[in-house]
Amino acid sequence: MEQEIGTSPDSLDAENTQTNGSFLNNKQRKLLLAAAAISSASGLAVELLLGTLASYLVGNQALSYGIAVGGFLAAMGAGSYLSRFIAAKTEGRFLQNQLLLAFVQVELAIAPLTALLPLGLFALFVLDGSIWLGLVLVTLLLGLLAGLEVPLLTRLVEVSEGVREALAGVLALDYLGALIGSLLFPVLLLPWLGMFPTAFVLGAFPAFMVFAIGRSFPQLRRWAYIGLMVGVLLCTLAPISIPISNNLENNLYKAPVIKRIQTPYQRIVLTRQGQDVRLFLNGDLQFSTLDEYRYHEALVHPAMSATPDRKRILVLGAGDGMAVREVLKWREVEKVVLIELDPAVVKLATRHPQLVQVNNNALTDPRVEVINADAFTTAPALKDTFDVIIADFPDPDQEILAKLYSDGFYRRLMGRLADSGVLVTQASSPFFAPKVLSCIAETLAQTGLAVHPYVVDVPSFGPWGFVMASRAVLESDKLELPVSTRFLTPNILHHLFELPKDVLLGNTKVNRLSDPVIVRYQLDSRWVSY
Numbered sequence: 001m002e003q004e005i006g007t008s009p010d011s012l013d014a015e016n017t018q019t020n021g022s023f024l025n026n027k028q029r030k031l032l033l034a035a036a037a038i039s040s041a042s043g044l045a046v047e048l049l050l051g052t053l054a055s056y057l058v059g060n061q062a063l064s065y066g067i068a069v070g071g072f073l074a075a076m077g078a079g080s081y082l083s084r085f086i087a088a089k090t091e092g093r094f095l096q097n098q099l100l101l102a103f104v105q106v107e108l109a110i111a112p113l114t115a116l117l118p119l120g121l122f123a124l125f126v127l128d129g130s131i132w133l134g135l136v137l138v139t140l141l142l143g144l145l146a147g148l149e150v151p152l153l154t155r156l157v158e159v160s161e162g163v164r165e166a167l168a169g170v171l172a173l174d175y176l177g178a179l180i181g182s183l184l185f186p187v188l189l190l191p192w193l194g195m196f197p198t199a200f201v202l203g204a205f206p207a208f209m210v211f212a213i214g215r216s217f218p219q220l221r222r223w224a225y226i227g228l229m230v231g232v233l234l235c236t237l238a239p240i241s242i243p244i245s246n247n248l249e250n251n252l253y254k255a256p257v258i259k260r261i262q263t264p265y266q267r268i269v270l271t272r273q274g275q276d277v278r279l280f281l282n283g284d285l286q287f288s289t290l291d292e293y294r295y296h297e298a299l300v301h302p303a304m305s306a307t308p309d310r311k312r313i314l315v316l317g318a319g320d321g322m323a324v325r326e327v328l329k330w331r332e333v334e335k336v337v338l339i340e341l342d343p344a345v346v347k348l349a350t351r352h353p354q355l356v357q358v359n360n361n362a363l364t365d366p367r368v369e370v371i372n373a374d375a376f377t378t379a380p381a382l383k384d385t386f387d388v389i390i391a392d393f394p395d396p397d398q399e400i401l402a403k404l405y406s407d408g409f410y411r412r413l414m415g416r417l418a419d420s421g422v423l424v425t426q427a428s429s430p431f432f433a434p435k436v437l438s439c440i441a442e443t444l445a446q447t448g449l450a451v452h453p454y455v456v457d458v459p460s461f462g463p464w465g466f467v468m469a470s471r472a473v474l475e476s477d478k479l480e481l482p483v484s485t486r487f488l489t490p491n492i493l494h495h496l497f498e499l500p501k502d503v504l505l506g507n508t509k510v511n512r513l514s515d516p517v518i519v520r521y522q523l524d525s526r527w528v529s530y
Contacts, residue, residue, distance in 0.1 A: 023096045024160040031216050032480035033173045036153050039107075040177030042205045043146040045185040046114055047072045047139075049199060052190070053118055054135050056267055057125045057283045059522065061398040067132070071139035072146070079147020086152065093217045096159055097219055103152045104213060104223045104511045107206035108230060110145045115203030115234050117142065119196050119241060126248045135207040150174055186264060192237070200238035207231035235353050252283065253502075257353065263344045270352070278460075279320060281345075281394060288356050288460040292322055294487045295464060298456040300390060301488055302496055303468055305479040309387040311335070314378045314416065316375040316404075317346035317476040318392035320380055321359030327390070328362055335370045337386070343372040376403055380412035386518045387418050391425035395522055396436070402516035405440055409513075410447050419471065423449070427465035428522060430455050435521035437465035439508040443471040443518075446510045454496045455503055463500070 024032070055061040057264035087098035117138045124134045150170060158166035189198040207230040214224020223416050236385070250257055255273035262268075268279040275458040279286040287295065300323055303308050311334045319340030327336055340346050349355050352364050363370060371378060375393075396402045403409060405425070417423055423444070428436040441451045449469040458464045479493045499505075 009175075014175045020137055021095060024157070028216050029169075029298055032156055033169050035103075035213065036150060036170045036173040037177035037180070037211050038205055039146070039149040039153075040174045041184060042177075042202050043076075043142075043149075044073075044108075044116070044181035045189065045202050046142060046199075047204070048182065048185045049118060049190075049195065050069065050121070050135065050139060050142075052351075053195060053357050054122060054131065055398065056195075057122070058131055059282070059284070059397040061400065063132075064135070064518075065134050067249035070389045072134055072143035074457075075140045075143025076147030079144040079149075080151050082144075083148045083151035083155075086148075087155075096134070096156065099152055099156045099159075099367045100217055100220060101223075101298075102219060103149070103156070103421065104227065106152070106294045107210045108223075108227060110142065111203045111205075111210075111230050111234060113142060113203070113209040114206070114250075115200040115237070118199040119245060122196070122245060122324055123248055125442040126251050148307055163426045169489045170267070180455065191262065191357050195240065195267075196241040197238040200234045200241055204231040204234040204238075207234060208403045238249045243278060243521055253278075259348070261348065262415075263342050263523060265342045268342075268344060268348065270348070270355075272354065277358070281353075284394065285460060286394075287320065287322060289354070291459045292358070293485075294324045294456060295461070296326050297459045297485050297488045298454075299323055299392060299424060299426060299466060300487065300498075301481060301483065302454070302479065302493060303388050303390060303422045304330055305481060306422045306468065306470060307387050307418075307420055308475050309418065311385060312386045312418075313315075313337070314340070314379065314382070314386040314389045316379055316389070316391045316393065317341075318390065319349060321346075321354065321362045321393050322348040323390055324365075324368060325359045325362040327388075328360075328365055328367065333367060333456070336365075337371065337382070337384070338363070338368060339373055339375045341372070342515050346372065376409055376422075379416060380409075382416055384418055385418045385421070387421050389417055390420065391423070393426070394517075395433075396509055396511075397519045397522045398520055399516050402511060402519050403513055405443065405512045405518050406511050407446050407518070410444055414447060414449075417471075422468060422470045422474075424466060425454065427467045428463040429462060430500075431463050433524045434504065434521050435508050435524065436518060437467065437503065439511050439518050439521050440465075440467045441505060443511045450474070452497050453499065453503075453505065455499060456496075463503075 035052060037266040047069050051065035054068060056063035069284040086102045089097055090098050121134050121138055125131045154166050154170045157170060193201060207227045210227025211231060212403045216218040253271050257269055258272045259270035266282050271278045273357055277289045288348065310330050310332045313333060313336045315323055315336060315338045317340060324336055324338060327333060349359060349515060393404045394401055396405050425440060427440045430437045437453055441453045444467060445451045449471060450473045455463050455465050476497050477494045481488060481490050481493055509517045
């Protein structure tokens with residue numbers, strides 16, 4: 001039928017609505033708009049959960065979130081396109097009924113998949129399957145179903161209100177839900193519930209939404225009870241996912257797990273086999289109590305010995321207290337400021353009996369001030385200057401960590417270093433990530449400091465790199481060691497900066513905030529052999 005001259009599209013929408021009948025009352029309309037917000041919040045939270053899980057497992061944060069978010073959005077586009085084939089030739093009340101039925105069926109499919117697929121992805125990793133292929137498939141499946149939601153809701157509301165009002169209402173609530181989901185996951189769900197219980201709770205949201213919709217639409221009363229049962233079942237099973245995931249996680253470690261903590265920042269795991277207690281952050285070994293003294297003596301004492309003044313010490317990272325233990329061996333030390341991002345690490349180091357025994361309860365020493373904050377922003381803003389700055393950050397295998405090894409960070413940190421002061425940082429494995437040591441040395445040299453890279457053998461890690469930097473060139477033969485040690489000797493100290501022949505410096509770029517090349521260097525293919 002041809003459009004009459006002077007008839008607007010909006011009036012046609014109104015005419016079509018009157019012809020078909022207004023099938024939604026005000027309560028039903030508000031419920032469907034609320035469903036748009038809930039669907040979006042749940043969907044975005046699932047995207048973040050998948051990206052977080054993958055980055056925990058394999059460490060490549062950029063690629064993990066790229067696949068999780070990008071793949072999810074692409075699959076949503078495909079789902080939106082496929083929605084056009086649902087009830088394509090139906091009109092009036094039959095159209096409304098078919099759209100409602102399709103929507104609740106989509107939600108009931110999303111609910112258990114949201115709960116179970118992340119756990120399945122973790123199991124795939126434990127069984128040494130292809131985590132990237134699994135992430136792609138999980139993302140595509142959930143994204144495809146999520147892509148059906150908004151078009152179906154829009155068409156439902158359009159039956160009563162017209163295209164313009166339907167799109168405006170549904171999309172507004174969709175974007176609001178996205179904001180809620182993006183905050184709900186990292187701020188509340190992940191730290192309070194943990195990874196896999198969160199997945200089950202997120203899966204329960206669409207199921208309970210089906211229950212609410214079914215109660216409001218009499219023709220869906222049977223589906224309402226199904227939604228209620230699925231939602232209650234998923235909430236009931238949420239706590240059970242913890243022992244299941246714990247049993248799976250146990251297979252990743254060679255010793256029994258004695259402590260697990262999920263924080264907003266990382267997954268903390270403590271294992272024990274006999275006298276060997278090991279700390280893992282996001283699956284990466286941080287220390288073994290059998291040989292940690294080698295690492296921490298090598299990190300701390302060369303720098304402490306290289307400066308004539310050692311009264312004020314700044315320690316970045318190292319919330320386990322081992323490095324602070326070594327610092328406090330020097331009698332001249334008057335104050336130690338420790339900046340550690342995750343308060344859970346400090347709490348563990350000050351309360352767990354095995355760790356307190358190994359770190360000599362160093363963090364409770366009255367000379368030690370603990371600041372729980374991001375060292376990147378907090379350390380340069382401190383008012384004091386320090387004789388020694390010790391950086392013991394995790395390996396730079398993610399962009400969020402790469403900034404702590406950047407030219408920009410080191411330059412800002414120079415204002416906190418005394419004129420005769422020394423800075424030292426851990427520098428990963430010179431064998432498995434050979435360019436990281438060189439990159440850190442090159443980056444520190446870019447700030448105008450004299451750099452002194454060195455390598456120490458730590459049985460749990462293999463050869464391990466460090467870089468010391470100062471405003472003046474150091475003379476290693478003049479370094480002294482007036483404190484008790486288990487590994488370092490004056491002779492080792494004097495020859496510490498003689499690098500092995502297979503540790504080569506050069507041919508690396510400066511690590512910058514705008515170009516975090518160190519992440520590529522850290523993810524060297526040699527790690528596959530480790």
